Amino acid sequence: MRITENLKFQMLMNTLSLAQKNYGSLAEKMASQKNINRPSDDPIGATRVLNYRSVRESIAQYQRNIENANAWMEITETKLESVQELIAEAKEAGLNDQSSDTQQVLAQTVGSIIEELQSLANSKFGDRYLFSGTATDTEPFSRMILPVSASANTFDGSLYTGGTYTGASDKTFTVRVVNGGAPGAATYQVSEDGGTTWLPDPAGTVPVDGTITLGDGLTLTFVDDGSNPLTAGDVFTVNAYESGTATAPRVDDPQSAANNAFAGTVALDAASGAYAGETNRTFVVKFVNGGGAVGDADYQISADGGQTWSATDAAPWGTTITVDSTPGHEIVLEFTPSGPGDNFAENDLFYVRVQASWNYNGNGEDLSVHVGKGNTATYNVSGEEAFTDRGRGGVDLFAALETLKTALENGDRDLVNEQVNRLTVVQDHIREQIASVGARMSGLNITKENYQVLDEKMSGLISDTEEVDLEAIIVEFQMKETALQASYAMAVEIGKKSILDFLT
Amino acid sequence: MAGISSIFNIAKEALWVNQTGINVTGSNVANVNTPGYSRQRAIIGTRSQFDVPENMVLTGTEVINIERLYDKFLEFQMVEQSDQLGYSNERKDALDRIEAIFNESNGGGINELLDQFWKAWEDLAANPSGQTERTALAYASQNLAGMFREYAGELYSLQQELNTGISQTVTQLNGYLADIADLNYKVIYGEAGQNNINDILDKRSDLLKKVSDLVDINYVETSEGAVNVFLSNGIPLVEVMRSRDLAVQTNAQGLYDIVMADDPTKNVTSAITGGRLGGMLEMRDTTITGYLGDLDDLVENIISEVNAQHALGYDGYGNVGGNFFEPFNALMGARDMQVDASIIADPNRIAASLTVNDDGENALAIGSLKDALIMGGTATFGDYYAVLTGSIGQAVAEAERSLSHETSVMTQLESQHEQVSGVSIDEEMMNLIKFQLGYNAAAKMVSVAEEMYVELLNMIER
Numbered sequence: 001m002r003i004t005e006n007l008k009f010q011m012l013m014n015t016l017s018l019a020q021k022n023y024g025s026l027a028e029k030m031a032s033q034k035n036i037n038r039p040s041d042d043p044i045g046a047t048r049v050l051n052y053r054s055v056r057e058s059i060a061q062y063q064r065n066i067e068n069a070n071a072w073m074e075i076t077e078t079k080l081e082s083v084q085e086l087i088a089e090a091k092e093a094g095l096n097d098q099s100s101d102t103q104q105v106l107a108q109t110v111g112s113i114i115e116e117l118q119s120l121a122n123s124k125f126g127d128r129y130l131f132s133g134t135a136t137d138t139e140p141f142s143r144m145i146l147p148v149s150a151s152a153n154t155f156d157g158s159l160y161t162g163g164t165y166t167g168a169s170d171k172t173f174t175v176r177v178v179n180g181g182a183p184g185a186a187t188y189q190v191s192e193d194g195g196t197t198w199l200p201d202p203a204g205t206v207p208v209d210g211t212i213t214l215g216d217g218l219t220l221t222f223v224d225d226g227s228n229p230l231t232a233g234d235v236f237t238v239n240a241y242e243s244g245t246a247t248a249p250r251v252d253d254p255q256s257a258a259n260n261a262f263a264g265t266v267a268l269d270a271a272s273g274a275y276a277g278e279t280n281r282t283f284v285v286k287f288v289n290g291g292g293a294v295g296d297a298d299y300q301i302s303a304d305g306g307q308t309w310s311a312t313d314a315a316p317w318g319t320t321i322t323v324d325s326t327p328g329h330e331i332v333l334e335f336t337p338s339g340p341g342d343n344f345a346e347n348d349l350f351y352v353r354v355q356a357s358w359n360y361n362g363n364g365e366d367l368s369v370h371v372g373k374g375n376t377a378t379y380n381v382s383g384e385e386a387f388t389d390r391g392r393g394g395v396d397l398f399a400a401l402e403t404l405k406t407a408l409e410n411g412d413r414d415l416v417n418e419q420v421n422r423l424t425v426v427q428d429h430i431r432e433q434i435a436s437v438g439a440r441m442s443g444l445n446i447t448k449e450n451y452q453v454l455d456e457k458m459s460g461l462i463s464d465t466e467e468v469d470l471e472a473i474i475v476e477f478q479m480k481e482t483a484l485q486a487s488y489a490m491a492v493e494i495g496k497k498s499i500l501d502f503l504t
Numbered sequence: 505m506a507g508i509s510s511i512f513n514i515a516k517e518a519l520w521v522n523q524t525g526i527n528v529t530g531s532n533v534a535n536v537n538t539p540g541y542s543r544q545r546a547i548i549g550t551r552s553q554f555d556v557p558e559n560m561v562l563t564g565t566e567v568i569n570i571e572r573l574y575d576k577f578l579e580f581q582m583v584e585q586s587d588q589l590g591y592s593n594e595r596k597d598a599l600d601r602i603e604a605i606f607n608e609s610n611g612g613g614i615n616e617l618l619d620q621f622w623k624a625w626e627d628l629a630a631n632p633s634g635q636t637e638r639t640a641l642a643y644a645s646q647n648l649a650g651m652f653r654e655y656a657g658e659l660y661s662l663q664q665e666l667n668t669g670i671s672q673t674v675t676q677l678n679g680y681l682a683d684i685a686d687l688n689y690k691v692i693y694g695e696a697g698q699n700n701i702n703d704i705l706d707k708r709s710d711l712l713k714k715v716s717d718l719v720d721i722n723y724v725e726t727s728e729g730a731v732n733v734f735l736s737n738g739i740p741l742v743e744v745m746r747s748r749d750l751a752v753q754t755n756a757q758g759l760y761d762i763v764m765a766d767d768p769t770k771n772v773t774s775a776i777t778g779g780r781l782g783g784m785l786e787m788r789d790t791t792i793t794g795y796l797g798d799l800d801d802l803v804e805n806i807i808s809e810v811n812a813q814h815a816l817g818y819d820g821y822g823n824v825g826g827n828f829f830e831p832f833n834a835l836m837g838a839r840d841m842q843v844d845a846s847i848i849a850d851p852n853r854i855a856a857s858l859t860v861n862d863d864g865e866n867a868l869a870i871g872s873l874k875d876a877l878i879m880g881g882t883a884t885f886g887d888y889y890a891v892l893t894g895s896i897g898q899a900v901a902e903a904e905r906s907l908s909h910e911t912s913v914m915t916q917l918e919s920q921h922e923q924v925s926g927v928s929i930d931e932e933m934m935n936l937i938k939f940q941l942g943y944n945a946a947a948k949m950v951s952v953a954e955e956m957y958v959e960l961l962n963m964i965e966r
Contacts, residue, residue, distance in 0.1 A: 005536050007919055014915065038607050039897025040904065047894030050608065051614045054886045057619035057875070061626050068630055128631065134863035137633050257860075258821035267599055282860055286824065305859025324952060347824040351860050369630055373875045376868070378783030466609070499933045 009035040012491045019484040026477045036466040045465045052462045058373070059455045061230070061340070065369040066448045069379035072125050072367075073437045073444075076381055077332070079123050080434045083386075086113050087397070089425050094404050094420040114401045118143060118149045119388055131383035132362025140362040140383040144398055145244040147220055151414035153234040154180075156226030162248035165240045167216035172409070173238040176222060179201035180231040182224055183210040190214055206230065214238060220246065228351060237406045247357055249275040253354040254333050261291065261345030262337070268318050268352070275354040276329035277405050279390060280363050285324040285353040288312055291344035294319060294335050299344075307350070315489065325351065336338035358396060360388050371447055377440065381433050390431070395422045425427035508960070510562060511953040517564045518946035521548055523897035524567045525939035533926045540710035542574045544702055572702040575924045579709055582917045583714040583723065586716035587778035588854050589791060592907040594783025598666065599900045602795065605658045615889055617648045625871035628856050632864030633820065638851035645847065649829065649841040656799050658836035659792055666788040667759050673718055674762060678749045680715045681733065684708060685747040688730035692745070720778025739764070757934045759788065759907075791899070798892050800837035805923075806885055807832045807841070809873050817855030817866030818821050825855025825866070944953050 026039055039046040090113045093106040118457055121141045123130045132140035136431075149161040155177070174195055178187040187203035192215060210222040218240055220232060230476040251274065254266045280306040294320050300309040304326070324331035333350060337343075364384040368376040368471065383393035387398065400422040407415035528546045535541040559572065566759035606617050624641035631637050687708040694701035713719055715733065722734045733742040741748055747766035750772070762781070764770040776782050808830040814828040830842040846853050858865035877890040915916065 002923045002926075002928065002931075004922050004928040007922040008924045010919065010922070012916075030607075034609060037609050038603055038900070039609075039893050040603055040900030041897070043894045043897030043901055046609070047890045050890035050893060051887065053614065054890075057616075057623065065626060126631070128633075134859075134865075135859075135861050137862060151873050234727075255822070255824045259819075259823035259826075280532045284860060305861050305863075307858050349822060349824055349860070351822060356779055363861065365861075367864070369866070370626060370868065370871060374872070457822065487515070499930045503933060503937075 008255050008494060010270055012494060015487050016484075016491060018024040019480065019487045021478045023150055023477075023484050026473060026480055029473055030470075030477060033468055034466050034469065035468050036373075040286040042465075049462055049466050052458050052465070056458050056462075059451050059458070061373050063451050063455075066371055066377075066444045066451075067086075067396065068373070069369055069377060070441055070448075071266075072130070072379050073123050075123070076130055076436045077434055079120050080386065080430055080437070081118055082379070083117060083397075084434070086117050086429060087423050087430070089113055090092070090293075090401055090404060091420050091423050091427075092421070094416050103408045103411055104289050107405050107418065110401060110405040110408060114143070114398065116406065117397070117401070131381065131386060132155065133380070133382040134367055135367040136363045136367070137307045138361050140360055141387070141398065142359055142361065143241045143244040144402050145218065145238060145240050145246050146399055146406075147247075147401040148239075148317060148409065148410075148415070150237070151237045151258050151407070151418065153236075154228045154231035155222070155234045156228045157222055157224045158226075159223070159236065159413055160221055160248045161246040162211065162213075162221055165216055165218050165242070165244055165246070167240060167242065170242060171240045171249070172405055173214045173240060174221075175214070175236040175238070177230045177232055177234040178233075180229060182229050183222060184208040186230040188212055192234055192396060192479050214240075216240065219248075237410055238405055239402065239409075245359055247359060249277075249288040249357040250355045251275050252353040252355075254350055257349035257351070258352075262287075262335070262342060262348050264294070264335060264337040264339075264342050267334050267336070268351050269334040271320070271330060272334045272346070273329040273384045275324070275331065275333070275356065276326045277324070277354070278356055279384070280355050280360065282352070282353045283331065284349060285321055285323060287348045289314070289348065290346050292350060293343045294337050297344040324354070335388055338423070341481045360384055360392070360396060364391065371444060377444060378422055379440070381437060386430060386433050387426075395429070397423075397426045400426065444467055454463045508953055508956050510728050511949060511956070514562065514564045515946045515949040515953060517551065517566060518941060519948070520944035521546070521565045521567055522697060523666040523941045523944060526936060526943070528570060529932050529935045529939065533929065536927040536929060540706050541927070542572045543705050545573055566663075566808050568642075570702065573925050574709075575921070576706075578917065578921050578924065580635070580833045582914070582921060583712050584719075585719040585910065586713045587782070587916055589662045590717035590770040590780040591720075591778045591905075592903065594780045595787060596786040596900075596903045598662065598791070599896070599903045600784070601644065601662055602659065602792070603896055603900045605655055605662075606896050608893065614651050615886065615893070617644070617651050618886055618889065620644045621648045622874035625867045626860045628854070629864040629867035629871055632856040632862045632867060635851070638820070638854055640910055641854060642847055642851040644953070645828070645843045649843050652799065652803050652841040656796060656803075656841075659796050659837055660800070663788050663792045663796070666784045666792070668690045670760050670781060670784050670788070672760070673784065674752055676749050677718045677772045677781070678747075678765075679717065680711050680718070681741050681747040681749070684711050684715070684731065684733060684742050685745050686709065688742070689745045691729040701880075704831045704835075716779060718779045719781045720774055735772055735775050736777065739770070739772060739775065740807055764888075766866050779848075795892070795896065796837065798888075802879070802885060802892075803841050804832040805878055808869055809876070809878055813866065813870045813873065814855050816858065816869075818857050818860045819855045820852035820862065821842055822860040823855075824851070826853065828854070842956065886888045896945065 029035060036042050036046050036049065090110055095111075096102070096106055118141050119132050122139050128136035129138065129140055132138050145161045145165060147161055149155065149159060170191060172194065174191045174200070176189055176191075178189055182185055182205045187204045189200065189203045189205055190212075191198045198479050204212065208222065211219050212222075214220050218238065220236065220238060224230070224400050226363060251268060251272060254268060256262065256266055281303060284302040284306045285299055286302070286306070286309065287297045287299050289312065291297050295316055298312050298314045299321060300312055301321070301323050305445035319333050319336065320329050320334045322332045331352065333352065333355065336348075360383055362383050364382045366378040366382070367380040368378045371377045382391070387395040387396070389399075400419050404416060404419035404423070407419060523749050525548070526548045528544050532543050547569040549566055549568040550686065551566045606613070621644045624637070624644040626642050628634070628637040673734050687704055690704050691701055691708070694704060712723060712731065712733075720736050722736065723731050725731050731742065732744065741750075751763055751765035751768065752760035753763045753768055753847055755761045760775060761773045764772060773785065776785060810828050811831070812963045814825040817825040819825060826846055827844040828847060830840075834841040834896050837941060854867075856867040857863045860868070874886065877884060879885065883891065916930050
């Protein structure tokens with residue numbers, strides 16, 4: 001082989017640049033402590049690392065979700081346990097067979113228990129109400145203005161109060177039936193002073209719709225749905241509280257979504273009745289097919305807050321749309337445009353919240369979070385489930401307590417005993433809830449521990465894939481350094497010697 | 505019988521030949537570091553002295569030729585290898601830059617922002633009315649969209665850069681082609697005129713390699729010594745003393761096509777598959793377009809899936825969910841991914857709930873898209889992106905391997921070429937000594953002949 005000058009230097013250059021390249025890449029690995037500094041260093045490894053990192057991010061999120069859910073459930077558990085204690089106290093008050101003087105004191109005790117329970121049921125986690133289902137911005141419970149039927153009464157229909165109490169202080173209304181009969185025939189009188197004076201005098205007739213006026217804005221409605229009608233001598237007590245709310249089913253004023261094109265007003269049509277359903281609901285009207293004018297635009301109706309929709313109704317509709325067509329209890333919205341040309345646009349929304357006949361303002365929906373891929377966990381107990389008779393409980397806690405209080409005030413022993421029994425049912429039910437919360441928490445804790453193990457594994461996999469074995473790399477680095485030094489030494493030596501040194 | 509004068513004659517020839525030998529050695533030594541220089545050698549032959557009778561031994565010398573040591577076949581291989589090397593170089597350069605765009609070894613790229621985006625939805629699901637969560641989601645979404653814009657934008661500007669590079673390379677190529685045509689002229693007339701054209705041939709070889717570095721060519725040497733250069737599809741670029749220029753012409757995609765300058769309807773883009781131009785064209789038209797297409801695909805699916813689910817929900821005001829991202833812009837693709845202006849202006853417009861009651865279920869549903877097999881029905885968004893990154897890494901690693909292979913083949917060829925054509929100082933020094941010795945000996949002959957003359961003349965005088 002003929003070795004030329006260029007060849008000699010080229011070979012040297014190649015050796016040097018190879019040594020430099022190896023040296024440089026090792027130096028990079030040492031500095032970054034990573035084997036993979038760019039995808040091409042190990043394309044498959046780089047792809048895996050990205051996946052592992054995403055899995056770790058997911059795990060972190062699931063763990064955070066579980067922690068949040070557990071924190072929520074721990075508070076729920078504590079609150080429910082306090083509720084149990086208070087119910088036990090209320091029961092004790094009911095079982096305390098004392099003179100009528102003591103009973104007034106006991107009634108007051110029950111009153112303060114109700115207030116405490118109410119603030120427990122309105123507890124928040126952060127700024128979200130624990131017990132209002134998914135309506136976490138809505139305070140779930142307000143004090144009931146509950147009509148109580150004396151245990152000796154013959155009437156066995158249902159009752160509820162309506163209107164808004166305008167009185168300046170708490171007050172007790174007593175209603176007695178003077179002449180029995182169906183609404184339209186029976187007569188009644190009301191006393192606001194514990195039975196001293198009775199008005200109207202002579203007794204008034206219960207109107208056909210069963211609703212009589214108590215005073216201070218309140219009404220009382222008799223619903224003759226039992227077997228026995230109003231009977232002379234029947235007595236009803238209504239404790240009205242300043243901050244209390246009537247128990248009649250309510251239909252809120254309809255609302256228009258902020259973004260609607262329609263600038264006119266929406267209101268309940270006079271044809272609307274009370275809500276007759278069993279659960280709190282939000283009815284929604286949505287305009288579709290590009291909207292259109294009042295009376296003409298196509299629309300859909302949802303009875304579950306907008307999750308599922310009826311078929312599109314394209315028939316002309318005048319000015320009103322019926323969202324709930326329960327006979328006798330229709331809920332009808334009336335639309336009034338602000339002027340000519342005030343039309344609906346696609347997706348204009350109008351909704352009306354309705355409340356069944358009790359004092360719960362939340363809903364029965366579940367709050368849930370992701371605790372795994374495609375795996376959600378419910379972490380709340382709705383107030384409906386825990387404290388009302390709409391869930392599986394069967395007894396409304398606050399109605400039982402309000403009745404107990406009134407019964408104690410009225411010295412109605414039978415009614416008191418009945419309420420004590422109902423409270424026992426509530427206790428059992430809440431105990432179940434506590435157990436269910438505890439079971440869910442321990443389930444989530446196991447999941448969380450599994451995630452910890454998985455996370456460690458993932459982080460191990462990541463470091464196996466992309467992190468360097470420092471000792472090995474230091475040894476290798478020293479080897480390459482030696483090679484580089486040798487190359488330099490050789491380069492200098494080779495340049496030095498030539499035939500010219502020997503020519504004289 | 506030959507006279508003393510013929511001794512002079514032979515000595516003169518020997519002096520001349522050895523001096524030429526030293527001159528050639530001088531040229532070689534002078535050009536020891538000149539790239540493209542082929543070492544030369546004086547071919548020395550005998551010269552019969554015709555005025556001498558047959559029985560007399562009297563043979564002179566002459567330089568028959570100054571030979572250029574050179575292997576035509578090797579040159580052919582090197583020219584061919586140049587286009588492979590140029591092509592690999594260009595691919596490697598461009599892919600390195602693409603890889604730098606997609607490098608997520610230290611996090612902070614699309615993969616991480618995508619994760620943060622989904623996490624923000626999960627957080628919002630846990631607290632649907634929370635302003636902090638809504639604002640955090642709006643920011644996470646803007647960061648994600650911004651990162652997609654950045655990646656796609658960088659790919660796009662790399663594509664534009666390559667496009668400009670193509671036009672510049674064509675100009676450079678035209679210059680080389682004109683030079684080759686010019687050198688062809690010099691070779692033809694130089695050879696006819698018996699001038700030494702070795703350095704012209706060296707220059708032309710060098711130019712052929714430079715042209716081949718830019719574009720894949722074929723060439724043939726004609727009998728008169730010219731080289732004719734053709735594109736791979738047979739279109740001539742240099743014919744003897746005439747070169748044909750290439751030109752660029754903007755096509756429907758706004759990128760340059762390569763056409764013949766004298767006939768712009770003749771599109772030769774597809775004929776160029778090697779050399780730097782071939783590399784640039786492939787990067788510009790296939791590789792980058794492909795990666796941009798993948799990003800567009802990902803962005804289009806994210807936008808359509810998120811928007812579709814978003815429209816099923818209700819915002820903080822009870823409105824039907826509007827667009828979360830601005831609808832996919834088919835013209836700009838990922839370069840124009842934007843969060844809808846209404847969401848940026850007011851995060852309460854994020855439709856987190858499936859009912860008008862702020863339940864957070866829609867945020868949960870959108871968060872679930874993270875694990876949905878949407879891309880081609882087989883991959884999640886994250887998988888798809890990770891695979892894209894991996895395939896870029898794969899392409900870079902492959903380009904690096906092929907570049908190092910092509911380089912080592914070239915190095916091998918170059919060292920073979922060096923072995924034939926390179927200058928060895930040792931050899932030249934030995935030649936120097938050899939010719940110096942010859943020269944000295946010839947000079948001695950002159951002085952001997954001179955002494956002989958003097959002796960002869962003295963004989964006459966006496």
